[in-house]
Amino acid sequence: MPPWSDFEPFIVSGLALGGVYALSGVGLVVLYRATGVLYLAFGAVGAMGALVAWSLVQAGAPGWISWLVCIAVAALITLGYGLLFGPPLSKRDPLVKAVATLGLTLVLYGVMDLLWTTSGGEARSITLPTDNSGFTVASIQVNWTQVIGLAAGVVITAATGAFLRYTNLGTAMRAMANDREITATLGVPVRKVEAAAWLGCGVLAGVAGLLLADMVALDATTLTFLVVSSLAAVLIARLRSIALTFAAAIVIGLVHDLITPITSLTNYRDMTPFVLAAVALLVVSRRQVMSRSREEA
Amino acid sequence: MRIRAAVIVALLAFVLFGIPQLFSLYYVDTMTEVAVYSIVALGLGVLVGRVGLVSLGQVAVLAIGAWSAARLLFATTQPYPVVLIEAGLITMVAGVVIGLPALRLRGLYLALITLMLAGAITIVLDTINFPNGGRGFLGYNGSAITPPAIRLPSIAASDKAYFQYSVVVAIVMFLLVFAHIRTRPGRAWAAIRQSEPAALATGINVTLYKLWALALASFITGVAGGLLAGASHYLYSIDFPAQNSIILLGVVLMGGVYSMWGAVVAALLYQFLPALLQNWGVSADWLTILFGLGVLQVLTTAPAGLADQVPKDLARLGRLLRRRLARAPAPAGGDPP
Numbered sequence: 316m317p318p319w320s321d322f323e324p325f326i327v328s329g330l331a332l333g334g335v336y337a338l339s340g341v342g343l344v345v346l347y348r349a350t351g352v353l354y355l356a357f358g359a360v361g362a363m364g365a366l367v368a369w370s371l372v373q374a375g376a377p378g379w380i381s382w383l384v385c386i387a388v389a390a391l392i393t394l395g396y397g398l399l400f401g402p403p404l405s406k407r408d409p410l411v412k413a414v415a416t417l418g419l420t421l422v423l424y425g426v427m428d429l430l431w432t433t434s435g436g437e438a439r440s441i442t443l444p445t446d447n448s449g450f451t452v453a454s455i456q457v458n459w460t461q462v463i464g465l466a467a468g469v470v471i472t473a474a475t476g477a478f479l480r481y482t483n484l485g486t487a488m489r490a491m492a493n494d495r496e497i498t499a500t501l502g503v504p505v506r507k508v509e510a511a512a513w514l515g516c517g518v519l520a521g522v523a524g525l526l527l528a529d530m531v532a533l534d535a536t537t538l539t540f541l542v543v544s545s546l547a548a549v550l551i552a553r554l555r556s557i558a559l560t561f562a563a564a565i566v567i568g569l570v571h572d573l574i575t576p577i578t579s580l581t582n583y584r585d586m587t588p589f590v591l592a593a594v595a596l597l598v599v600s601r602r603q604v605m606s607r608s609r610e611e612a
Numbered sequence: 613m614r615i616r617a618a619v620i621v622a623l624l625a626f627v628l629f630g631i632p633q634l635f636s637l638y639y640v641d642t643m644t645e646v647a648v649y650s651i652v653a654l655g656l657g658v659l660v661g662r663v664g665l666v667s668l669g670q671v672a673v674l675a676i677g678a679w680s681a682a683r684l685l686f687a688t689t690q691p692y693p694v695v696l697i698e699a700g701l702i703t704m705v706a707g708v709v710i711g712l713p714a715l716r717l718r719g720l721y722l723a724l725i726t727l728m729l730a731g732a733i734t735i736v737l738d739t740i741n742f743p744n745g746g747r748g749f750l751g752y753n754g755s756a757i758t759p760p761a762i763r764l765p766s767i768a769a770s771d772k773a774y775f776q777y778s779v780v781v782a783i784v785m786f787l788l789v790f791a792h793i794r795t796r797p798g799r800a801w802a803a804i805r806q807s808e809p810a811a812l813a814t815g816i817n818v819t820l821y822k823l824w825a826l827a828l829a830s831f832i833t834g835v836a837g838g839l840l841a842g843a844s845h846y847l848y849s850i851d852f853p854a855q856n857s858i859i860l861l862g863v864v865l866m867g868g869v870y871s872m873w874g875a876v877v878a879a880l881l882y883q884f885l886p887a888l889l890q891n892w893g894v895s896a897d898w899l900t901i902l903f904g905l906g907v908l909q910v911l912t913t914a915p916a917g918l919a920d921q922v923p924k925d926l927a928r929l930g931r932l933l934r935r936r937l938a939r940a941p942a943p944a945g946g947d948p949p
Contacts (some may be wrong), residue, residue: 320895342860342873353720368700371793400908400912402835403912404911404912406721407911409719409720410666410719410720411669411911413720414666414723414861414865414907414911415907415911415912417858417861417862417904417907417910417913418862418903418904418905418906418908419856419904419908420904421858421859421862421900421901421907422901422903422904422905422908423904424855424900424902424904425898425899425900425901425902425903426895426901428897428900429895429897429898429901430896447745460844473788493683515728536853536855539855540731540854540855543727543728543731546724546727547728550721550724550725550728582735582738582739583735583736583739585735586732586736588728588730588731589729589731589732589735590730590732591630592724592725593725593728593729593732596717597713597714597716
């Protein structure tokens with residue numbers, strides 16, 4: 316077991332990573348509750364946005380424009396998919412809707428691999444100006460990007476909670492999560508509310524893509540499959556509670572990074588989300604019975 | 613029915629004896645992979661189409677089969693068919709052990725848990741590596757510069773013979789699945805897919821038959837892994853990336869999950885098309901894009917896939933042509949509107 320001081324920097328990076336997973340997870344839960352779609356292309360659209368931003372920076376665009384474009388690209392692709400494929404699939408099983416977003420994932424993955432080929436070992440990276448400045452807490456180096464990562468997770472979770480609780484649009488989304496038909500009968504413009512949920516999820520995908528491209532790597536495959544980590548948090552929360560999603564995401568981020576200095580386990584650290592989600596799901600499912608509501612089937 | 617059987621026999625004869633003669637070694641090797649992956653696609657088709665279990669981790673299951681077979685082939689001098697069956701059984705046990713608790717989950721949750729487990733298996737394989745003739749339980753020798761190749765069956769030591777060997781194994785696996793679908797398990801699966809509570813009410817042991825499907829699919833995927841071990845000569849963990857499970861599900865959905873031909877179509881899409889494009893110098897990324905669009909198209913408009921859609925479309929085209937031809941000789945008569 317390495318000394319405690321080896322673990323200290325990983326607490327900070329783990330919290331930051333957990334924060335980004337949390338904001339991704341919140342986006343996934345809100346979209347799932349409002350539309351019934353588990354958006355498996357979340358990582359791929361984020362990666363797409365980040366790669367477009369990278370190209371803009373290479374072409375000489377100022378940083379802040381590229382960040383906005385990154386978010387806009389992810390948001391527009393997500394909204395476009397939602398408007399195009401949301402209605403025809405709205406009556407289908409949640410599983411079919413989720414698999415359809417895998418179709419989008421494959422399309423985006425192919426496009427990214429085609430346009431930003433990763434041969435020749437040229438490593439792309441996005442660096443935010445907050446990477447190089449920071450401060451020290453109890454002899455641990457903290458940079459501002461890590462602060463942004465954690466803060467974004469906290470703020471987004473709290474803001475989404477308040478939004479769902481206190482605004483009309485949020486109330487409509489919660490109503491649709493319960494029953495789409497009845498909500499429509501009550502005069503809620505179902506399509507518009509769904510479009511808002513798609514747009515919001517897309518914006519979060521863009522933010523997550525940008526932050527993860529900086530914190531982890533700017534690589535289509537890595538970013539596309541990082542969504543699986545936030546998916547694990549969402550699964551632990553049973554696709555319901557955003558508070559639980561946040562907590563699970565932080566735990567996953569922390570455990571993942573804290574394992575890093577332990578030599579015998581470090582190769583297996585990427586298994587953290589899978590193992591935690593699998594254990595949590597299997598424990599929770601022990602209490603399940605045969606009959607259950609339609610939306611969960 | 614007799615005509616159909618004759619067509620199938622003629623087709624198989626062509627595949628077995630025609631392809632090794634007519635095609636270059638490049639395409640014979642490709643067709644070996646097609647035979648292997650048609651078994652994998654068949655297993656996934658059974659899960660998705662017969663029982664309604666979507667697995668996002670079949671490539672990881674295939675990797676377990678390939679790993680076990682490679683280890684056995686290096687460690688023992690057992691005949692090939694024995695090794696294939698053993699690899700299938702090991703994979704089956706792994707699949708059932710993983711599946712038993714996961715079967716409590718349904719639909720979306722089950723699909724996602726398979727994605728998680730496949731990710732975990734991929735990471736383990738990345739770390740322990742595939743056997744390459746080394747010592748110990750894992751059989752991996754990290755310092756081997758020229759590791760020995762995985763041995764081939766003595767009756768099929770050349771690439772062409774190994775292709776025929778793979779096709780024969782694939783036929784046996786298809787017959788095995790066919791026998792299941794046509795008998796009691798197949799009927800039970802159909803009932804479960806329609807409605808689980810109804811199947812339960814009619815006295816079908818839902819858990820048993822779901823596990824049975826999982827066991828069958830894992831077994832044949834494990835056998836396919838064993839074939840793949842021989843076909844590739846050397847195995848590396850990068851040959852089994854997690855994203856391939858998603859592409860595999862995509863092509864299986866495109867091929868069609870309700871017919872056994874769908875598995876062949878899926879394998880051709882998955883292995884033959886990329887080889888063709890590579891030969892033409894076209895990037896395989898176009899295929900990934902095409903598969904993505906195909907998944908969206910299949911899910912929105914054609915749930916039974918290409919194996920169902922193409923014959924229907926051809927029949928419709930045939931009817932249209934016949935009507936046109938029937939109308940053509942009598943232009944002066946003035947067709948009724």
